[in-house]
Amino acid sequence: MSGLPLPDRTITEVAEALRSGETTSRELTDACLERIDHHAERLNTFLAIEADAARRAADEADAALKRGDGDGRSLLGIPYALKDIFVTRATDEEGQALPGGLPTTAGSRILAGFRSPYASSAQERLEAAGAILIGKTNCDEFAMGSSNENSAFGPVHNPWDETTVPGGSSGGSAAAVASGQALFALGTDTGGSIRQPASLTGTVGMKPTYGRVSRYGMVAFASSLDQCGPLAHSVRDVALVLGALAGHDPRDSTSVDTPVPDYLAALTGEVRGLRLGVPREYFVAGMEPGVESAVRAGVETLRGLGAEIVDVSLPSTDRGLATYYIIAPAEASANLARYDGVRYGLSAGADELWDNYERTRGTGFGDEVKRRVMLGTYALSAGYYDAYYVKAQQVRTLIKAEFDDVLTGVDAILAPTSPTVAFKIGAKVDDPLAMYLNDACTLPVNIAGLPGISVPCGLSDGLPVGLQVIGRAFDEATVLRVADAYERAAGFADLRPALAAV
Numbered sequence: 001m002s003g004l005p006l007p008d009r010t011i012t013e014v015a016e017a018l019r020s021g022e023t024t025s026r027e028l029t030d031a032c033l034e035r036i037d038h039h040a041e042r043l044n045t046f047l048a049i050e051a052d053a054a055r056r057a058a059d060e061a062d063a064a065l066k067r068g069d070g071d072g073r074s075l076l077g078i079p080y081a082l083k084d085i086f087v088t089r090a091t092d093e094e095g096q097a098l099p100g101g102l103p104t105t106a107g108s109r110i111l112a113g114f115r116s117p118y119a120s121s122a123q124e125r126l127e128a129a130g131a132i133l134i135g136k137t138n139c140d141e142f143a144m145g146s147s148n149e150n151s152a153f154g155p156v157h158n159p160w161d162e163t164t165v166p167g168g169s170s171g172g173s174a175a176a177v178a179s180g181q182a183l184f185a186l187g188t189d190t191g192g193s194i195r196q197p198a199s200l201t202g203t204v205g206m207k208p209t210y211g212r213v214s215r216y217g218m219v220a221f222a223s224s225l226d227q228c229g230p231l232a233h234s235v236r237d238v239a240l241v242l243g244a245l246a247g248h249d250p251r252d253s254t255s256v257d258t259p260v261p262d263y264l265a266a267l268t269g270e271v272r273g274l275r276l277g278v279p280r281e282y283f284v285a286g287m288e289p290g291v292e293s294a295v296r297a298g299v300e301t302l303r304g305l306g307a308e309i310v311d312v313s314l315p316s317t318d319r320g321l322a323t324y325y326i327i328a329p330a331e332a333s334a335n336l337a338r339y340d341g342v343r344y345g346l347s348a349g350a351d352e353l354w355d356n357y358e359r360t361r362g363t364g365f366g367d368e369v370k371r372r373v374m375l376g377t378y379a380l381s382a383g384y385y386d387a388y389y390v391k392a393q394q395v396r397t398l399i400k401a402e403f404d405d406v407l408t409g410v411d412a413i414l415a416p417t418s419p420t421v422a423f424k425i426g427a428k429v430d431d432p433l434a435m436y437l438n439d440a441c442t443l444p445v446n447i448a449g450l451p452g453i454s455v456p457c458g459l460s461d462g463l464p465v466g467l468q469v470i471g472r473a474f475d476e477a478t479v480l481r482v483a484d485a486y487e488r489a490a491g492f493a494d495l496r497p498a499l500a501a502v
């Protein structure tokens with residue numbers, strides 16, 4: 001076992017220690033809660049914590065481990081966190097608050113105090129696998145952002161350098177894992193929100209193929225792009241969690257009924273014979289030299305392992321941003337119409353209905369959300385629908401076709417995850433376009449619905465850089481295999497931030 005403290009170890013290592021009796025789930029959970037005590041407030045990682053329920057669940061896991069009846073539960077006794085985009089059951093059938101039930105805010109004032117009457121599929125599946133929910137993590141409001149500065153509950157700080165952002169929108173999840181406040185966390189990724197914060201915090205984060213994991217119980221941002229996935233310390237851990245999450249769910253009509261392979265079995269450590277494409281358009285202007293050299297060194301590591309590296313072209317890559325910023329806001333404007341001050345959370349309490357809508361939405365939504373709703377309604381309005389929305393859908397088809405074409409000739413694609421390392425808090429808040437450019441390398445993958453992972457490939461200026469591996473639809477196995485082989489060879493698996501002394 002690695003010499004790292006308990007909460008910094010991988011699930012794989014800790015699960016072994018739990019089985020052998022070397023540690024207990026209670027000890028592990030307490031170690032994470034202690035990290036939360038020391039760092040959560042300063043880093044602003046959590047919006048809600050359920051310490052007592054987590055300790056109780058840990059004791060139950062320990063009892064099961066002792067009895068030896070934990071078999072088949074792949075995450076038994078492992079503490080994790082959920083981005084506050086996933087609903088967690090917090091009321092009974094009569095609408096009465098359940099003790100220990102956690103609120104769901106989506107990082108928005110408009111949902112402050114909202115308690116869900118049902119749980120998300122993701123939470124149910126992780127619970128069935130024995131994982132222990134420790135709390136809900138901070139995020140950009142309705143998952144709109146790349147820096148976690150759009151949360152109504154304040155920004156998250158990157159544990160690598162607390163004056164910088166952890167990325168977004170799953171920044172709370174990424175920072176919580178990076179600082180050992182949970183062994184893994186779930187994020188959601190509409191345009192890069194799992195992979196980009198993973199890149200900026202030195203963690204591994206994966207967005208599965210659209211349809212691979214149920215979206216049931218995820219607060220919707222852009223429904224044709226949203227997909228949830230894990231952030232963890234290693235590729236193997238991500239494979240383990242994905243195995244627990246993946247599979248058909250009749251409650252999500254876009255979830256696909258296709259067999260889920262054994263992702264751990266895919267981690268052979270072998271990439272010999274694989275063809276890996278490097279798209280020239282992904283080394284974009286504005287990319288930091290330190291990021292480029294770390295990513296290119298990552299490509300060379302894979303070449304050294306016997307993969308065949310192929311130069312490929314995805315010519316419509318630079319259309320991705322414009323396409324995304326029509327489609328995502330259009331869908332968001334429709335999805336967010338439900339926050340009307342009547343059904344959920346905040347209500348301005350005005351006497352007249354329209355007045356109440358306007359005041360609730362005017363005070364409940366933050367600036368970025370309002371910007372998206374305006375962009376989206378504009379793009380969908382009668383005079384502009386064909387010029388913007390229909391055009392964006394056409395370009396979407398083109399982007400997908402280019403990926404499909406390239407992926408018939410190569411087994412996976414290698415690219416940077418983010419063009420920069422973590423930037424200073426406040427540096428881009430007044431320049432939406434500069435902020436949007438953070439996702440230039442990730443959002444085409446959502447547009448095409450493909451699986452992508454970010455794995456640490458070193459440091460630049462002392463801050464983590466991520467290598468992105470993109471695969472064919474429903475071929476998470478190859479993506480994980482490449483990322484795992486890279487991780488084993490590259491020697492960055494034990495990278496952890498030096499946490500402030502307390």
Ligand code: GLN
Nearest residue numbers: 143144145190191192193
């Ligand atoms: N940063 C992108 C946006 O603001 C992507 C967000 C996400 O993936 N949820 O829309």
